[in-house]
Amino acid sequence: MITNKPNQVDFERQSIQYLIQALDLIITNDPSSDDIEEHGVNKEDYWKYHQGILNNSLTLMFLSVENYLKKEICAISPLLLLTGEPKKWGVSKSNKKYSELFIHSFDDLLVLYQELGLGQITEQTASKLEELRIKRNQITHGVLEGIITPKYVLETFYTLMVHVWGSRIWWDQLKSHVFNEPLFGIYDTDHERASVTFYITFLISYLGKSKTGEMLGVNLKQRNYYCPSCNYWLNHEVDVGDSNFAVLTPNTPTSTSLYCIVCDTVYDVERVKCKEPDCKGNVIGGDGYCLTCFSEQYEDS
Ligand SMILES: [Zn+2]
Ligand SMILES: [Zn+2]
Structure with a gap:
């Protein structure tokens, strides 16, 4: 028998954690143009020097989408994630922990995801995913070609959120993850709840209102008002x-x-x-x- 099988929630938690960290890495390191231009440095040069941060962010995004696919497939059965012939899993006579077995590669997960009818990946999204996979491999091998910009990473984020997760789904997952954090509310619950606003402000600064609204499932191009709360x-x-x-x-x-x-x-x-x-x-x-x-x-x- 296979013991300690994961369930959907485990992969979802992992996926959203990677996603938040991918964003936080850029947010916490993104200097304001005014601050650095005062010292004669422009943002472009700053990020050229800090390619490592953007590489990590992109890698985390890849891990996030990989775990998202696992989560979706796992909803049917965690056994579908395992590679190799079942008779070779070595579980007929003795117990084996799920973690001792091997999980499909990203490409195989993507095929399973679509063939199981869990979601549609358009040709355009598929090529963006392939680009992400290649970049991630280059990063792992230390041979990344070309310069990465925050805008590039966030455009990738946009494609994933709109065309893989689906509008708004990631946003609800992100908020529920942030709000369930054990230290949440220690300072001031209402204040902290509202502070997720800064993710939106940040995304708009790089992607504009149209794309940010699309990710959130709301039209931000119409007039925006203060929220009374x-x-x-x-x-x-x-x-x-x-x-x-x-x-x-x-x-x-x-x-x-x-x-x-x-x-x-x-x-x-x-x-x-x-x-x-x-x-x-x-x-x-x-x-x-x-x-x-x-x-x-x-x-x-
Ligand atoms: Zn007024
Ligand atoms: Zn509000």
């Missing part, structure tokens, strides 16, 4: 940064529902003109903040 909690003690990725649903002049992609909540809003003379906004949250400029509306009453 996320933006409040993010800045209620000290100003940390904006959380303004909420959109009207439907997107009409009289719409009174606002959806935030960060907290995944729909808020009732009033359509009243903001009282700030410089603000043209007319979307006011239930607690009295203009969601265009985030000024309080009722303070004089």
